[in-house]
Amino acid sequence: MGLLRPGINEVIATTEFNAAPMGIIMRDGAARMVLFSGSHTAENIEKNGWLVANIVYDPLLYVKTAFGDIPHDNFIEESINGKKMYRLKDADAWAAFTATIDKKTSEALMVTLTPRKEIIERVSLHPVNRGFNSIIDITVHATRYRMNRDPELKTLIDYHAGIVRKCGGPRELAALDLLMQSIS
Numbered sequence: 585m586g587l588l589r590p591g592i593n594e595v596i597a598t599t600e601f602n603a604a605p606m607g608i609i610m611r612d613g614a615a616r617m618v619l620f621s622g623s624h625t626a627e628n629i630e631k632n633g634w635l636v637a638n639i640v641y642d643p644l645l646y647v648k649t650a651f652g653d654i655p656h657d658n659f660i661e662e663s664i665n666g667k668k669m670y671r672l673k674d675a676d677a678w679a680a681f682t683a684t685i686d687k688k689t690s691e692a693l694m695v696t697l698t699p700r701k702e703i704i705e706r707v708s709l710h711p712v713n714r715g716f717n718s719i720i721d722i723t724v725h726a727t728r729y730r731m732n733r734d735p736e737l738k739t740l741i742d743y744h745a746g747i748v749r750k751c752g753g754p755r756e757l758a759a760l761d762l763l764m765q766s767i768s
């Protein structure tokens with residue numbers, strides 16, 4: 585199995601009928617996550633012990649899933665080693681994992697992932713676009729800014745918003761609009 589690459593893979597993680605952007609850390613052949621307490625993803629992993637990493641390139645979906653829920657018809661059931669798991673219907677590729685909790689603190693869950701199945705559904709090319717990359721960055725900052733209103737994060741958000749406006753296409757601009765509404 586080799587869908588995810590060394591470093592941090594910013595995927596959309598599905599757990600039950602929940603989807604959220606999450607980082608999967610691949611180091612020395614092992615897949616790990618750090619999940620801050622309070623997210624649905626952390627709750628579901630603790631309860632069910634599985635997660636699917638969905639590879640998608642839709643900037644709007646990153647923003648939608650970071651700040652809210654998406655309808656159930658965005659998900660497809662997969663049977664993995666006799667367990668029902670759910671992935672995104674429109675994922676270009678996906679990797680299903682079982683999840684073991686290594687450590688739990690009041691702030692976070694540290695999790696090791698074991699790969700169970702991965703499929704490439706379609707191959708599509710994505711020329712590098714700084715607007716898309718900045719949507720990923722701005723969404724990370726915005727999920728934190730929403731909690732603490734840190735002015736330094738607002739400076740980073742404004743910087744990346746400038747890049748999205750300059751380099752993004754219509755989908756990136758729609759994602760930026762939704763993001764700005766979500767933190768206003």
Ligand SMILES: Cc1cc2nc3c(=O)[nH]c(=O)nc-3n(C[C@H](O)[C@H](O)[C@H](O)COP(=O)(O)O)c2cc1C
Nearest residue numbers: 594604605606607618619620623624625650723724
């Ligand atoms: C690209 C990206 C990567 C993220 N990685 C993580 C992560 O590794 N761990 C985490 O707890 N939150 C991470 N977040 C924040 C969650 O997506 C955010 O808290 C979200 O609201 C959780 O949704 P949920 O409650 O549906 O799980 C990330 C956000 C983005 C945009």
